[in-house]
Amino acid sequence: MPKSIFPSVISFSNQQQPEKIDPTSEEDFGVQIARAVDVQELDTNLYMSKELWLPIGARGAFGGQIVAQALHAAFNTVGKTFFCHSLHSYFILPGDVSVPVLYEVTPLRDGRSFATRFVRAKQRGKAIFVLSCSFTKEYTDPSIDHQSIMPKVPAPDSLPSYTDIVRQQLENNNLSAKYRDYLQKRLEEESPIDYREVDPEDIHDENDAWFTTGQKGDRRARWCLTRGKLGDDPRLHALIIAYLSDSGFIMTAALAGGAKRRGVGMMASLDHSIFFHKPARADEWLLYDMQSPRSGDGRGMAFGRIYTKDGMLAVTTVQEGLIRLTKAEQDRVRQEREEKSKL
Incomplete structure (x- = not known):
């Protein structure tokens, strides 16, 4: 039975119909995640989401997708030599996956080393999310350099995947029908x-x-x-x-x-x-x-x-x-x- 990468995805470039895709290789997942964070240019400093994902049990579109799409819109308004070094955002309202999100980018500053942008995400005329972000160029002069130490943990290949964990939970015969149905849906929702x-x-x-x-x-x-x-x-x-x-x-x-x-x-x-x-x-x-x-x-x-x-x-x-x-x-x-x- 064909499975979709995001069963709850709405593709606004496809007449607002959920896009069903049967991946045949791991490469297809790379294509899908790249599309999930992509935006379409409508006008100068104005962009629109191409897809939105409603996770199982969520009230609105996945927040990480909104952050990524807003950042993508901001990236499109700065030069290729600029890279984002920080962003700060607020979620105002749940995103409605039945309509696209519009991203309005306001250029606040364009300097030689730094650029600043403000992004307002809107649906039906109301702001649902705002983001401010700062971009900078690669710094090549000598500089102070230190960082925290990564903790020692088991290697990823030695750990079960999320799918493995859900399948193991489904083997429990004492699960309620409601929770079993929830786990089954999570299993079918290939990430x-x-x-x-x-x-x-x-x-x-x-x-x-x-x-x-x-x-x-x-x-x-x-x-x-x-x-x-x-x-x-x-x-x-x-x-x-x-x-x-x-x-x-x-x-x-x-x-x-x-x-x-x-x-x-x-x-x-x-x-x-x-x-x-x-x-x-x-x-x-x-x-x-x-x-x-x-x-x-x-x-x-x-x-x-x-x-x-x-x-x-x-x-x-x-x-x-x-x-x-x-x-x-x-x-x-x-x-x-x-x-x-x-x-």
Whole structure:
């Protein structure tokens, strides 16, 4: 039975019909992820999304895709010698996958070494997302140079893929019909990104600054790369790293706060920042090291570091997100706190 890369993708260049593709090789996944972050030029400084993806159970379009498309629009307005070194963004409204997103780019400054852009993403006349980003040219003069040390973790080839984990979960005969259906849909939703989760107990490093809470579970790590090969354009690799940097990021804060995965009723990104230190390839293994210093008041924060396999720190990320517990989980937390207060 044919499978689509993104079953919930809407292709606006194809009369708003979901695009069904049966990949015959890993290369097709590379084509699909490149298309997922692509935008179409409509006018000067005005671009439109070509595709939008609605993840299973999500309220709106995948946030990482919106970030990547907005950055792509901004990239199109600066010279080829400029590369993004930082971006800061806010999610205002959920993206509706039934209509395209319009990206309005406002050039704020064009200097010899730096350029600054502001991007407003709109649907039906309302802003759903805003992004400010700064670009710079390659710096070749002598400079100070240091970085954090990549933690020691198991190699990606020794870890099960997300698909392997879901298949193993489906072998459990005690699953509810609703959860089994959810897992089956996740299994059918083939992702162009291969994620390999690292057991927190297997994360070992010398970066003591990460461990600021003392809470068990406040640290996560995963290996990731595109399932298909990409070209050599460093901008495309930056876009896809921006795309994958949003996936599961805020869950780090939810788990650090003691929430169970099934106890989270709603979770959404509120803002997202990325610092690109060095160009890196998204079609080669990257280690995403994540830690949460704080959660509370219905929100959580996470910090991330993305390393190349040889240990170079390529990207740093920061995100705050909305975390709403289910009624049952709220009751459990309330009871737990009441029992502690009696001690």
